[in-house]
Amino acid sequence: MTPEDLAQRHPRLYHLTSPEAVESIRRHGLLPPLALLDLFEADAGTRARVLARRPEAVVLTHPVHGQAVVTDNRPLSDLRLARILDDGLSPDDWRWRLAERVFFWVDGRDLAKLRGARLNRDRERVVIEFDTLSLARADADRLEISPINSGATIHDPPRRGVGTYAPLLDTDWPEWRRRRGRVAPDRIKEVTIRGPVPDAGAHIVRIWSNDEG
Numbered sequence: 001m002t003p004e005d006l007a008q009r010h011p012r013l014y015h016l017t018s019p020e021a022v023e024s025i026r027r028h029g030l031l032p033p034l035a036l037l038d039l040f041e042a043d044a045g046t047r048a049r050v051l052a053r054r055p056e057a058v059v060l061t062h063p064v065h066g067q068a069v070v071t072d073n074r075p076l077s078d079l080r081l082a083r084i085l086d087d088g089l090s091p092d093d094w095r096w097r098l099a100e101r102v103f104f105w106v107d108g109r110d111l112a113k114l115r116g117a118r119l120n121r122d123r124e125r126v127v128i129e130f131d132t133l134s135l136a137r138a139d140a141d142r143l144e145i146s147p148i149n150s151g152a153t154i155h156d157p158p159r160r161g162v163g164t165y166a167p168l169l170d171t172d173w174p175e176w177r178r179r180r181g182r183v184a185p186d187r188i189k190e191v192t193i194r195g196p197v198p199d200a201g202a203h204i205v206r207i208w209s210n211d212e213g
Contacts, residue, residue, distance in 0.1 A: 001168050001169065001171040001172070002168075002169070003132075003136030003137045003143075003168070004133065005173065006132055006133075006136050006143075006145070006188075007132040007133035007136060009106075009188070010188065011131075011133070012106075012129050012130065012131070012132055013104035013105070013106060013130040013132050013135060013191055014104060014105040014106075014108075014111050014127050014128070014129055014130070015030065015102070015105075015128045015130065016105070016111070016125055016126075016127055016128075017125065017128060018069060018124065018125060019124055019125075019126050019209075020067070020069065021068070021069070022128070024065070024066070024068055025128070025200055025201065028198065029196055029200040029201070030102045030193075030196065030197040032099060032100055032101050033051075033099040033100075034099045035195065035196045036070060037060070039065060039068075040060040040061070041062065042060060046058065046060065050099065051092075051095055051096065051099055052095070053077075053095070054071075054072045054073050055072055055074055056072050057069050057071050057072050058070045073098070073151065076095070076152060076153055077154075078091040080153035080157055081094055081153055084157055084158070084159045084160060085160060086159055086161030086162070087163075089161060097150075098150065100194060101192040101194055101195075102192065102193045103151065103191075103192050104130065104190065104191040104192070104193075105190065106188050106189070106190070106191055110149075110189065111127065125209070126209050127208050127209075128204055128207050129204070129205045129206050129207070129208070130200070130203045130204060131203050131204075131205050134202070134203045135200075135203040136168065138199060138202075139193050140169055142194045142195055143167075143168045143192070143193050144165040144166055144167055144191070144192045144193070145165075145171065145188045145190070145191055145192075146165050146166070146188070146189055146190040146191075147164075147176075147180065147188065147189055148189050149190065150164055150165070150190060150192075165194075
């Protein structure tokens with residue numbers, strides 16, 4: 001699968017964040033939690049809090065970089081994770097995989113559900129809309145696709161494991177759609193990029209608030 005294939009199916013990618021994060025994203029790019037911890041020179045205790053299940057957001061502070069917020073991961077249950085993880089992975093392993101990635105939504109319907117979810121109703125959020133082709137061409141070697149919302153275990157969570165994140169350039173689209181053996185072919189639920197996206201600002205199309213459409 002190529003960046004062009006992905007962009008043809010999903011011309012835009014969406015990243016949901018807090019308004020306060022926009023300036024940092026323009027300055028440093030999109031950083032997954034692990035990269036934020038490094039940038040903010042977090043101590044061992046803060047690192048442990050970020051890499052654990054977080055019922056509350058974790059605020060990072062730095063004398064030069066200011067403040068950053070790592071949002072909670074309340075939709076993720078360790079108890080449920082332990083029941084649906086494959087390949088010998090533990091909940092700690094899975095949270096680490098989440099912490100080393102930046103996540104994007106590809107579908108306006110899924111994005112609308114997330115924006116309207118109970119956990120987000122009292123939060124001020126903005127949507128950063130990216131040009132898929134531009135971003136995918138720049139980061140094709142680290143870009144992955146996922147058929148599930150890998151950071152949530154609510155409702156009837158699907159199983160997940162080492163192969164959940166499929167590298168874009170190594171993916172055969174027809175085979176990928178059928179590999180879980182479902183009656184209906186899979187569709188892309190998430191796009192992820194492993195590691196930081198320092199040039200994220202170059203791929204932004206627009207930024208809009210949580211109460212806009």
